[in-house]
Amino acid sequence: MANLLEEQRETWNTRSGFILAAIGSAVGLGNLWKFPYMLYDNGGAAFLIPYIIAMFLVGIPMLILEFSMGHFTQRAAPDAFAHAHKRLEFVGWWGTILGFVIVTFYPVILAYCFSFLLYSVEGIFNGGQLPWAGKGLEGVQQAKDFFYKDYLGHSEGYSLGSLRLEVVLMLTITWAAMYLCIFKGVKLVDKIVRFTVLLPWLMLVVLAVNGLMLPGSIKGLAYYLNPDWSQLAKATTWQYAFGQAFFSLSLAFGVMITYASFLHRKGDINNNAAVIGLADFATSFLAGLAIFATLGAMSYATAAAGNPVSVQEVASGGPGLAFVAFPYALAQLPGSAWWSFIFFFTLVTLGIDSAFSITESVLAGIVDKTGWRRSIVLPIMSFVGLSIGLVYVTRGGLNWLGNVASFIDGTWGIGFVGLLECVVLGWFWRVDWLRKHANSRSEWKLGIWWDYLIRIFIPVILGSLVVWSFYDDLTRQGGFLKNASGNWILPNCVGISIMFFAPVAAILLSFVKSFYQPDRSAQNTQLAKGQNGGVVAFVLSVVSAVMLLILFRLAVLGREMKILLWILLVLAAVSVVLSSYLLQRYNTATTRASWFARWAGMIGTLDLGGFLALCLIYFTKQKQLPKTAASGADELTATAYVILTVIILLIVSGFGWCFYRALSSAKRRDEGMQYPDEE
Numbered sequence: 216m217a218n219l220l221e222e223q224r225e226t227w228n229t230r231s232g233f234i235l236a237a238i239g240s241a242v243g244l245g246n247l248w249k250f251p252y253m254l255y256d257n258g259g260a261a262f263l264i265p266y267i268i269a270m271f272l273v274g275i276p277m278l279i280l281e282f283s284m285g286h287f288t289q290r291a292a293p294d295a296f297a298h299a300h301k302r303l304e305f306v307g308w309w310g311t312i313l314g315f316v317i318v319t320f321y322p323v324i325l326a327y328c329f330s331f332l333l334y335s336v337e338g339i340f341n342g343g344q345l346p347w348a349g350k351g352l353e354g355v356q357q358a359k360d361f362f363y364k365d366y367l368g369h370s371e372g373y374s375l376g377s378l379r380l381e382v383v384l385m386l387t388i389t390w391a392a393m394y395l396c397i398f399k400g401v402k403l404v405d406k407i408v409r410f411t412v413l414l415p416w417l418m419l420v421v422l423a424v425n426g427l428m429l430p431g432s433i434k435g436l437a438y439y440l441n442p443d444w445s446q447l448a449k450a451t452t453w454q455y456a457f458g459q460a461f462f463s464l465s466l467a468f469g470v471m472i473t474y475a476s477f478l479h480r481k482g483d484i485n486n487n488a489a490v491i492g493l494a495d496f497a498t499s500f501l502a503g504l505a506i507f508a509t510l511g512a513m514s515y516a517t518a519a520a521g522n523p524v525s526v527q528e529v530a531s532g533g534p535g536l537a538f539v540a541f542p543y544a545l546a547q548l549p550g551s552a553w554w555s556f557i558f559f560f561t562l563v564t565l566g567i568d569s570a571f572s573i574t575e576s577v578l579a580g581i582v583d584k585t586g587w588r589r590s591i592v593l594p595i596m597s598f599v600g601l602s603i604g605l606v607y608v609t610r611g612g613l614n615w616l617g618n619v620a621s622f623i624d625g626t627w628g629i630g631f632v633g634l635l636e637c638v639v640l641g642w643f644w645r646v647d648w649l650r651k652h653a654n655s656r657s658e659w660k661l662g663i664w665w666d667y668l669i670r671i672f673i674p675v676i677l678g679s680l681v682v683w684s685f686y687d688d689l690t691r692q693g694g695f696l697k698n699a700s701g702n703w704i705l706p707n708c709v710g711i712s713i714m715f716f717a718p719v720a721a722i723l724l725s726f727v728k729s730f731y732q733p734d735r736s737a738q739n740t741q742l743a744k745g746q747n748g749g750v751v752a753f754v755l756s757v758v759s760a761v762m763l764l765i766l767f768r769l770a771v772l773g774r775e776m777k778i779l780l781w782i783l784l785v786l787a788a789v790s791v792v793l794s795s796y797l798l799q800r801y802n803t804a805t806t807r808a809s810w811f812a813r814w815a816g817m818i819g820t821l822d823l824g825g826f827l828a829l830c831l832i833y834f835t836k837q838k839q840l841p842k843t844a845a846s847g848a849d850e851l852t853a854t855a856y857v858i859l860t861v862i863i864l865l866i867v868s869g870f871g872w873c874f875y876r877a878l879s880s881a882k883r884r885d886e887g888m889q890y891p892d893e894e
Contacts, residue, residue, distance in 0.1 A: 239568025248537035251503035258446030265456035275492040283649035285475030291579035292469030308721035314468035326385035338552030348546035351522025358543040376610030426508030431515020439507035467633040485657035513544035586730030622710035641670030678824020744801035749811030756790040756818035790819035
């Protein structure tokens with residue numbers, strides 16, 4: 216196994232500091248306003264099925280992968296991938312570039328939070344008067360007008376218009392706060408996250424308990440938890456679930472690799488990843504309970520006052536839920552200014568962690584690449600990020616923010632990079648090295664199944680979703696890049712341009728000579744083995760890929776070729792099994808499987824993902840799942856109660872098991888039993 220870096224690198228003060236910082240990065244604004252709306256708008260509790268698959272079968276294993284990668288190499292994402300192989304550095308830069316794009320618009324949403332927090336403070340000193348407060352449907356419109364017209368000066372269309380100076384000021388304050396949080400490195404971050412992670416959890420619990428105790432809260436929970444199974448037949452449901460899980464866990468754009476690179480050499484990896492994943496899931500679910508219970512209470516209160524407003528009339532998606540629906544709902548309750556203060560203070564403290572964590576990952580990537588001091592890079596990067604962010608604080612900026620975010624957060628962006636990350640590490644490097652490295656430092660062990668999870672299972676799942684989503688976008692009615700009239704759809708064109716710019720820029724950056732040059736002498740002395748078997752597997756995978764392209768073309772024409780479909784499955788499966796066998800046999804300290812075997816494994820795995828996507832496309836065209844829940848029900852169904860119970864048990868038992876393993880490990884260490892350092 217390649218030797219670890221010998222140089223000293225700054226580390227977290229404590230294990231809890233690393234865990235809280237990683238949780239702070241994972242738990243952000245999306246947990247509080249994006250996840251609850253995604254669940255509500257995509258089948259209620261039925262949405263939890265793809266989300267749990269995304270979180271526990273893909274998210275946490277990939278979190279372990281990124282932690283292991285960062286901890287093993289002690290480098291940010293670009294140099295970490297370069298350590299694996301010089302031709303893989305572009306993968307790290309690809310995710311890092313997407314992270315920087317996020318940094319240009321995420322602080323804008325955080326600036327909104329700062330503004331509404333100040334409005335709430337003014338309301339406390341003005342006898343509880345909030346500028347968006349109103350009664351009945353007129354009050355809903357008043358809340359919308361305040362956010363979109365009075366505050367943003369929002370204009371329809373995609374012309375930018377003038378800057379909103381109030382938002383510019385808040386954006387500047389946001390960037391200043393982010394700068395102050397990270398300018399001294401992870402030692403300072405360690406101290407900050409103890410406040411900005413723990414306090415919002417406490418406030419979120421207060422919001423949830425208060426909402427659940429209010430009259431009428433059950434009406435809101437019915438919208439949140441009653442399942443509609445028919446939504447599972449839609450590509451968008453699975454796309455949103457995986458996109459939300461990836462974005463929420465900060466996967467695929469280098470944050471977790473960077474944070475783990477600062478982890479102490481004996482720091483735990485596996486258990487930390489499980490705790491962070493569970494904390495993120497629990498926070499999202501709790502946020503949904505708090506928000507929709509409060510919306511239900513709002514509906515009850517407005518009905519009792521003679522100005523009824525239903526949950527459905529205010530539960531709009533995106534920023535509307537955080538800056539229109541929930542503020543309006545809180546305004547209907549006693550002590551509204553105080554509750555508004557708690558809500559927006561929670562948003563600010565949640566959002567600031569995610570914002571500066573992404574900034575830190577980009578910063579660390581540049582510093583590791585160039586060797587420049589962070590005291591020089593951070594101010595320049597902050598200025599550039601603030602300058603680009605001004606685009607989103609114009610009158611038309613919100614339109615662009617939503618469209619750019621949808622490309623970055625979805626399968627076109629981090630979903631595709633996550634797929635690429637798994638296949639290149641699984642087939643072109645040694646994930647067993649990362650597994651052994653993680654196991655030597657962790658309180659519970661990964662088996663060889665994790666290798667196959669990273670190499671085959673996760674790429675097949677992600678590949679099917681990427682292909683399904685691409686097909687769904689490119690064949691949609693009304694067009695994707697051009698509408699029926701032949702006019703360009705500008706937001707999609709810009710989004711696609713960013714998606715194509717990122718890999719091109721990543722490849723160019725990978726050609727720049729790095730300040731840090733990893734030792735690849737061990738890799739250069741390995742002999743390639745299994746050439747003949749690799750060639751056979753490669754031919755099978757290429758034939759399977761060609762057949763897959765033909766089938767997709769025939770699917771567009773409406774012809775079904777089931778025999779070819781099964782032949783495709785057999786060829787792809789054989790190529791993957793043969794390639795995996797060759798890797799298992801020949802990847803040793805002195806030998807490695809041939810490049811034919813590696814490429815065959817990657818192509819065959821993607822073929823299997825395409826096969827699964829094709830099956831899903833056929834299924835959703837021919838059959839729809841029955842709609843099983845009335846969206847306007849005022850009571851929770853029996854199924855919803857069962858799902859709620861299962862989710863609570865899953866969270867409680869998961870945390871209990873993680874802490875039990877941590878305590879057991881601590882006891883063994885006290886008795887002098889150390890885990891071996893299997894390098």
